[in-house]
Amino acid sequence: MIETPLRRWLHRRQRPERYTRLEELLATARLDRVGILRKQRDDLAGIVAFAAAHVSYYRRRFAGLTDFATLPILTKSDVTADLDELLADTADRSEAKIGHTGGSTGKPLAFWYDEAKHELMRAGMMRSYMGSGWRPGQKILNFWGARQDTVSGGVFGAGYGDFIAAERTIAAHEYTERQLHAWADTLLRYQPVLLQGYASILAELARFVIARRLPMPKSLIGVYSTAEVLEDSQRELMQRAFSCSVFNQYGSREIPNIACECRHGNMHVFTDMVFLESAADERLLITSLTNRLMPMIRYEIGDAGRLLDGDCACGSPFPLMAMSMCRQNDLIRTSGGKTVHPSYFNKLLYGMTQIRQYQWQQTAPDRIVLSVVASPPLSDDTAGSLQENIHRDVDATMSLELRQVDEIPRTVSGKHRFVIGLPD
Numbered sequence: 001m002i003e004t005p006l007r008r009w010l011h012r013r014q015r016p017e018r019y020t021r022l023e024e025l026l027a028t029a030r031l032d033r034v035g036i037l038r039k040q041r042d043d044l045a046g047i048v049a050f051a052a053a054h055v056s057y058y059r060r061r062f063a064g065l066t067d068f069a070t071l072p073i074l075t076k077s078d079v080t081a082d083l084d085e086l087l088a089d090t091a092d093r094s095e096a097k098i099g100h101t102g103g104s105t106g107k108p109l110a111f112w113y114d115e116a117k118h119e120l121m122r123a124g125m126m127r128s129y130m131g132s133g134w135r136p137g138q139k140i141l142n143f144w145g146a147r148q149d150t151v152s153g154g155v156f157g158a159g160y161g162d163f164i165a166a167e168r169t170i171a172a173h174e175y176t177e178r179q180l181h182a183w184a185d186t187l188l189r190y191q192p193v194l195l196q197g198y199a200s201i202l203a204e205l206a207r208f209v210i211a212r213r214l215p216m217p218k219s220l221i222g223v224y225s226t227a228e229v230l231e232d233s234q235r236e237l238m239q240r241a242f243s244c245s246v247f248n249q250y251g252s253r254e255i256p257n258i259a260c261e262c263r264h265g266n267m268h269v270f271t272d273m274v275f276l277e278s279a280a281d282e283r284l285l286i287t288s289l290t291n292r293l294m295p296m297i298r299y300e301i302g303d304a305g306r307l308l309d310g311d312c313a314c315g316s317p318f319p320l321m322a323m324s325m326c327r328q329n330d331l332i333r334t335s336g337g338k339t340v341h342p343s344y345f346n347k348l349l350y351g352m353t354q355i356r357q358y359q360w361q362q363t364a365p366d367r368i369v370l371s372v373v374a375s376p377p378l379s380d381d382t383a384g385s386l387q388e389n390i391h392r393d394v395d396a397t398m399s400l401e402l403r404q405v406d407e408i409p410r411t412v413s414g415k416h417r418f419v420i421g422l423p424d
């Protein structure tokens, strides 16, 4: 594999800032726990002071407050309403661009970014990948659902050659059986070391590979699943199809590189990138420690999780967290005042192997719609037993409508959601 060092050399020349950032990030990862937490504390104090001095939004909202825990929470509505006021006065407006998240709710959120933020994001991703044994210059194949990223100028659409980047991106906005076959062929020919992409897309490809008993390249050492909640059943499919470890990545477009799983399957928080708080209801608040273009302090990202004590056998100094398997708006709330976790609805369909895709959507306090792509279709008996379960476990007044469909539309960002609650 003489190609790999050559690629790495070319890529480093092409993206010097990315490799400088990567070296800094790797140096932090070599500190001990005490050292990285001290750095995090310093970085947090630094970003708060910077925001109060250079960002008119925070200058206004932080007035008179001195304790971090009393600082106001930054909601998505705040970002939307005060986007312009969130840009630091030190920013070069000609370099700042507006990016968009598709948002798991399907409602796009605009934010400021620049080339430096982008390069740091990519460096952070490279550090995560290195946890699998991957090294810069080795090939990665991306399966990406967000249309905005795969066009020219997008995250993966930048105009550099595939050879140098050692990276190829498949635009997976929608797909057919024929396309899945073509992707499996590409995978076999390209011989990537890593796969990266949306959980639902990788799981769908894995299901196809297993069903058709297609050969997969021996070069694969890891699958990085991102952007969507990774279900256990999806992880198992990927492990079986690609015969390698699966790593769940946690980050968003507005705050990338929040946490990532290591080889021992534990989720480590990147404390040199973020300061993370988990409220009593597990609602996560995230402060970016690196973003001085548009500081994001105590940002309510819409995910749930908790911080864990203890160390991991992998030796990484970064502390541990657990994601809750849901986002705030994936919860089903009944008219009787009960809140039901989405995993309940996912579990109801366990073992129904004829289902290729599904989505539960609550359309009223007492009504839930289950859309399924299934072959053969679900029987009336199955529908009846699902309704019985929901009456018994969720709410005696909740009615189920079963819709057998050919496909389930994704959100604007290309993400698939298994369970959608009523909007707040």
Ligand SMILES: [Zn+2]
Pocket: 262, 263, 264, 265, 266, 268, 312, 313, 314, 315, 316
């Ligand atoms: Zn670990």
